[in-house]
Amino acid sequence: MLTLASLACERDDRVLFSGLTMQARAGEIWQITGANGAGKTTLLRILVGLHGFYEGRCQWAIPRLQEELLYLGHQPGIREELSAEENLRFACALNGQAGDLMSALQAVGLRGFEDVPAAHLSAGQKRRIALARLWLSRKRVWVLDEPYTAIDQHGVESLDACLQSAAGQGTLVIYTSHHRVDGRVRRLHLAGGQAEVVS
Numbered sequence: 732m733l734t735l736a737s738l739a740c741e742r743d744d745r746v747l748f749s750g751l752t753m754q755a756r757a758g759e760i761w762q763i764t765g766a767n768g769a770g771k772t773t774l775l776r777i778l779v780g781l782h783g784f785y786e787g788r789c790q791w792a793i794p795r796l797q798e799e800l801l802y803l804g805h806q807p808g809i810r811e812e813l814s815a816e817e818n819l820r821f822a823c824a825l826n827g828q829a830g831d832l833m834s835a836l837q838a839v840g841l842r843g844f845e846d847v848p849a850a851h852l853s854a855g856q857k858r859r860i861a862l863a864r865l866w867l868s869r870k871r872v873w874v875l876d877e878p879y880t881a882i883d884q885h886g887v888e889s890l891d892a893c894l895q896s897a898a899g900q901g902t903l904v905i906y907t908s909h910h911r912v913d914g915r916v917r918r919l920h921l922a923g924g925q926a927e928v929v930s
């Protein structure tokens with residue numbers, strides 16, 4: 732689904748990574764690790780077409796990637812004045828997603844909070860609003876920047892299960908985090924200007 736060949740990127744004259752060559756296939760889960768500032772977010776932004784300053788090749792074997800892509804960025808990307816349900820409805824409408832919003836909110840533990848403005852929710856609950864989209868998604872590629880941030884243990888377990896289930900149905904999942912999803916996960920580590928596929 733994705734081929735990276737000799738991919739390299741630098742910012743402010745500092746090489747984040749170079750010589751990155753790998754292939755990612757349908758049904759795989761890829762974890763991208765590295766210290767703060769190593770370039771994880773930058774790499775994800777290259778993958779989804781939001782950062783164009785790189786060398787090498789980043790090629791998707793999907794003709795209309797934007798229609799098949801679910802990208803959750805570093806920030807929850809929600810509107811504080813809208814409720815959990817309104818935020819989810821808005822995000823789904825924007826991204827051509829549909830489905831049972833209440834079930835998705837239940838899956839992320841927000842049932843009972845659906846009418847509460849996001850401004851009145853905790854950091855973890857705000858993250859859960861964004862994550863609820865995963866339970867509604869039929870996209871073939873998920874690119875997730877730090878999806879586990881601010882999530883408690885129960886939330887971590889259900890997100891693990893969600894990612895595994897999606898991969899089992901053929902979705903390619905690429906995410907940044909220090910948290911390792913159980914099961915078979917490929918890992919790409921960024922450090923010292925190098926990118927290494929370590930598992």
Ligand SMILES: Nc1ncnc2c1ncn2[C@@H]1O[C@H](COP(=O)(O)OP(=O)(O)OP(=O)(O)O)[C@@H](O)[C@H]1O
Pocket residue numbers: 742743747765766767768769770771772773774
């Ligand atoms: N908007 C920007 N303009 C210029 N340089 C930037 C910008 N954002 C990030 N950088 C540079 O790119 C480097 C990599 O940033 P990036 O956000 O990709 O790292 P990261 O591995 O995701 O870090 P973290 O774990 O802290 O989220 C940073 O060290 C910084 O020097």
